Amino acid sequence: MPPKTADQFEEMRVNAKGRIVTAALKLMANNGYHATSIAQIAREAGVSKGLMYNYFSTKEGLLVAIVDQAMATGLEMANHMATLPDPALKIKFIIEFSFQWFTHNAEYARMLLALSLKVGMFPQMQAVVEAKIQGATTFYESLFRDMGYDDPLSEAFLLGATLDGLALQYLSVGDKMGLDKMKQTLIDKYCKPL
Amino acid sequence: MPPKTADQFEEMRVNAKGRIVTAALKLMANNGYHATSIAQIAREAGVSKGLMYNYFSTKEGLLVAIVDQAMATGLEMANHMATLPDPALKIKFIIEFSFQWFTHNAEYARMLLALSLKVGMFPQMQAVVEAKIQGATTFYESLFRDMGYDDPLSEAFLLGATLDGLALQYLSVGDKMGLDKMKQTLIDKYCKPL
Amino acid sequence: MPPKTADQFEEMRVNAKGRIVTAALKLMANNGYHATSIAQIAREAGVSKGLMYNYFSTKEGLLVAIVDQAMATGLEMANHMATLPDPALKIKFIIEFSFQWFTHNAEYARMLLALSLKVGMFPQMQAVVEAKIQGATTFYESLFRDMGYDDPLSEAFLLGATLDGLALQYLSVGDKMGLDKMKQTLIDKYCKPL
Amino acid sequence: MPPKTADQFEEMRVNAKGRIVTAALKLMANNGYHATSIAQIAREAGVSKGLMYNYFSTKEGLLVAIVDQAMATGLEMANHMATLPDPALKIKFIIEFSFQWFTHNAEYARMLLALSLKVGMFPQMQAVVEAKIQGATTFYESLFRDMGYDDPLSEAFLLGATLDGLALQYLSVGDKMGLDKMKQTLIDKYCKPL
DNA sequence: TATGAATGAGCATTCATTCAT
DNA sequence: AATGAATGAATGCTCATTCAT
Incomplete structure (x- = not known):
């Protein structure tokens, strides 16, 4: 040997x-x-x-590792998005990707959402999550700015919150709202020229 | 005796x-x-x-009692709202009340949000919660209809999701987004004449 | 009485x-x-x-009172039997009554049988139960003596044990054995002239 | 490794x-x-x-393990019995072995007897126990058939019940009946040529 | 590095019993 | 003689974690 x-x-x-x-x-x-x-x-x-x-x-340590891994999904989305030609399409893609993701990874999404409510209990995670949100928001903001919105930062936050909220409602009561129509409404709202 | x-x-x-x-x-x-x-x-x-x-x-029975108690808060809001003269003001009130509520009852809100992600585990509660959401949505819808929106039901869902999402983000990372400005943006969006 | x-x-x-x-x-x-x-x-x-x-x-005290009450059932049988003309008929009656009793009072019988296995734990009851068995056995013995059996005491014990055993099997696996036929076999065995 | x-x-x-x-x-x-x-x-x-x-x-699983172990005792008896030349001797052996077993394994026997009264509560065990009883009964029946009895199946059940009943009485009130004499009576009854 | 037997604190729930009135 | 709220020890069972090898 x-x-x-x-x-x-x-x-x-x-x-x-x-x-x-x-x-x-x-x-x-x-x-x-x-x-x-x-x-x-x-x-x-x-x-x-x-x-x-x-x-x-600890078991919680494992949890942190998993959340790290989850970030990879975000990366995948970002990479694909970079290939799209204009901001409206990028936002459309973000919306579609989000719906796709939380409907097809329901329990995973449920876990991450629940986790985000306990984030104060995991100081290690807090920083990671905040950086992530910060990054995403900045990027969304730039898209809205390119599209000529008045207050692109607020729009960025709002879009993020709305997508989170839709996921939350979908995960708690299912597709009572007609997710497909909802998606279209959202796309219409955000991707039309102003 | x-x-x-x-x-x-x-x-x-x-x-x-x-x-x-x-x-x-x-x-x-x-x-x-x-x-x-x-x-x-x-x-x-x-x-x-x-x-x-x-x-x-059971432990779940205790939970139901607590949630029932929480519902009373919703009633309080509804009662006050009934005194307002027009739909735009009512929506404004809903938005302001929501922000007020989840910032001043943070831990309570955290519990209800976390709970809503596990609602499938509590069959007793599922029906109660769904009925409540249904009722609220129908009411929101009527407000948006009165305001002349094209698709009032979708708007109702969207507003609900956005408020939930904002609460979620506030509860997980705090007021990174400037809640007051956010509130104003939302009011501007929803309460102006079309 | x-x-x-x-x-x-x-x-x-x-x-x-x-x-x-x-x-x-x-x-x-x-x-x-x-x-x-x-x-x-x-x-x-x-x-x-x-x-x-x-x-x-205590709860056990209640149990003792119940067993006392149960003795009344035995009395009822004894009273009826006293009216029958000859020992063979009396034995036939005992057998039929036993079958009737443990099939129609199954859970009660189950409880008393289970109790008899724990009799050592209830000293109060021990004496009562033993006296009861003693009395019954003596009476059975006299019947078998009248019928001319060689060893009436052994026969008395045996009949008692057999009836208990049949109850036990009926209560544990149900009527796998064909209780009616069993009863007839037993009557044939004990009630024919020797 | x-x-x-x-x-x-x-x-x-x-x-x-x-x-x-x-x-x-x-x-x-x-x-x-x-x-x-x-x-x-x-x-x-x-x-x-x-x-x-x-x-x-589960606790019941532990019980099953114990009962399985008890079954081994039955096997021991069966194996020894197979070496005996004729049915009368086999029945004699069954009787003697039974007396021997419940007097020398009193607490064990008490548990199994008590258990048999609750067998309905242990679904896992029900089937095992019934199969065992079925097998034993069939075997006893064949012995009685070989000995020329009219209704060997009823005799098989009756012998089983009597042995159970004797064990029950022994365990509840002790040897009031003269177990040795009882055994002899039983052997005389069953092992003489008809 | 890797094993899995062993631990022990914890869980929701039950119920015979006590006690102030 | 009568109430029923309150107790607390016990139940079967779970599971993250430790440790000797």
């Missing part, structure tokens, strides 16, 4: 850690944070319960 | 029940429903765990 | 103690001792929980 | 599981299923409450 290189160990570590995060993400997205036990995650990841505590000191 | 009078018993009941509800409200608002245990509530209320089950058959 | 007078029955109905015992008997017979709560008994008897402790110092 | 070897883990499991079953058996036999708490069993086994749920998913 040749001695393992530091690289190999590192790769294993990353592997196990990655498998754990992936498993936790999947389970928590489907069932929520409280309803997902460490034992389930370990089983899903094909790893022992004990090992999880080598990488994450 | 009874060794304690009916009045005495009634007083005891009202007293104890009130203490329990108050304690439960305070704790659940601060920590959430799941993170609040029956034992904590009993301790805070200065009452034995067992007694709670004289008044509420 | 005079029959109960109408006065005695009336008194029981009016009398709180009587109502409690009657209620306890009914509930425990239907649902068993453990599954019957003091609160249920009080409700059924139309009496407060507190009052029950004026008459019975 | 594992840091404790599989063998080590296996040994721990067997050890702990055995201690739990032993403790549960002792306590339930003495006090009954309902009167024995998980906490008591854990204390008696020198194990934490939580650990019990590594091995038995």
Whole structure:
């Protein structure tokens, strides 16, 4: 047996850690944070319960890692959006992407929304989340400015809040409002030339 | 004939029940429903765990009592609104009342928002909440119709979602957005003649 | 053994103690001792929980009272049997009465049988039960002697055990054995002239 | 690869599981299923409450394990019996073994008897127990058929019931009946040529 | 790095019993 | 003799976390 290189160990570590995060993400997205036990995650990841505590000191630590991973989704959206030619299309894309996302990742969205209400309890997360919102808002603002809005910052906040609120209502009472029509109304509102 | 009078018993009941509800409200608002245990509530209320089950058959039953109490706030708003002369003023009042309410009852609002994300877990509550939302939406719709909006139902949903979303963001990251300005923007948007 | 007078029955109905015992008997017979709560008994008897402790110092005390009452059933059988002309008919009657009783008072029988297995835990009851068995056995023995059996005492024990055993099996797995046929077999065995 | 070897883990499991079953058996036999708490069993086994749920998913599961173990005793009897040359001897052996068993395993027998009265409450067990009884009865029937009885099935049931009934009486009031004589009477009854 | 047996505090709920009146 | 609010210990069960190896 040749001695393992530091690289190999590192790769294993990353592997196990990655498998754990992936498993936790999947389970928590489907069932929520409280309803997902460490034992389930370990089983899903094909790893022992004990090992999880080598990488994450608590269940909450795992949660933070998951939220980090969730940010990747935002990135994906941003990348695609960069290819679109004008601000109206970009906003249209944001709206459509949001609806698509929270309807197709309902439990995940539910978890993140619930989490955001407890954000004060997780100081580590607070900063990350705030930076994210800040970034998004600044970007939305620039879009609204390009479109010639009077108060692009307020519009940016409002659009963000409205999308969050729609997700919230969808997740609590389902599609009572006619989501497709709602989406169209929103697009009409924001993407027409002023 | 009874060794304690009916009045005495009634007083005891009202007293104890009130203490329990108050304690439960305070704790659940601060920590959430799941993170609040029956034992904590009993301790805070200065009452034995067992007694709670004289008044509420389950933990969920206690929750329902609290939410019912919350509904009273909505009634208060509705009653005041009825005295206002025209739809634009009514909508203005709704917006102002909402901002006022979620900033001055932050922990309460946090609880209700978090709860709405778990509403599927509380079958007893689902129906009550949905009926309430339905009623409010219908009323908002009539206001927008009176104001001559093309699609008053969609506008009603949108306003509700936006207010929820603003509360959500306020509760998670605080007043990063300039709530007062936001409120004005919203009022301008909705209460001007078309 | 005079029959109960109408006065005695009336008194029981009016009398709180009587109502409690009657209620306890009914509930425990239907649902068993453990599954019957003091609160249920009080409700059924139309009496407060507190009052029950004026008459019975514990739930077990109530149990003893019930078993006493159960003895009345045995008396009823004895009285009827006394009118029958010969030992074979008496034994036939005992057998038929037993089958009739444990099939029509299944939960009551279940409770008494279960109780007899715990008899050591209720010293008060032990003596009563033993006296009862002793009396019955002596009587059975005299019947078998009259019928000319070699070892009437053993036959008496055996018949008692067999009837208990049949009740036990009926109560645990139901009528897998064909109770009617079983009864006939038993009658043929014991009531034919030797 | 594992840091404790599989063998080590296996040994721990067997050890702990055995201690739990032993403790549960002792306590339930003495006090009954309902009167024995998980906490008591854990204390008696020198194990934490939580650990019990590594091995038995519910209290009833533990019960099933105990009853399964009891079934082994029946097997022992069956195996020995198979070596006997003729049906009369086999029946004699069954009778002697039964007496031997319930007098020397009194508390165990008490538990199983009490349990059989509650079998409806344990759906898992119902089927197992019924299958076992069915098998035994069929076998007894074949013995009585070989001995030329008219109605071997009824005789099989009757013998089973009588043995159960004798155990019941022995366990509730002790050896008032002269068990040795009783055994002889029973053997005389069943094992003589017709 | 990795295991999984073991822990123990915690959970919601039940119920026989007490007690001030 | 009678009430029923109040108690508190107990129940079966869960699960994040620890630890010897």
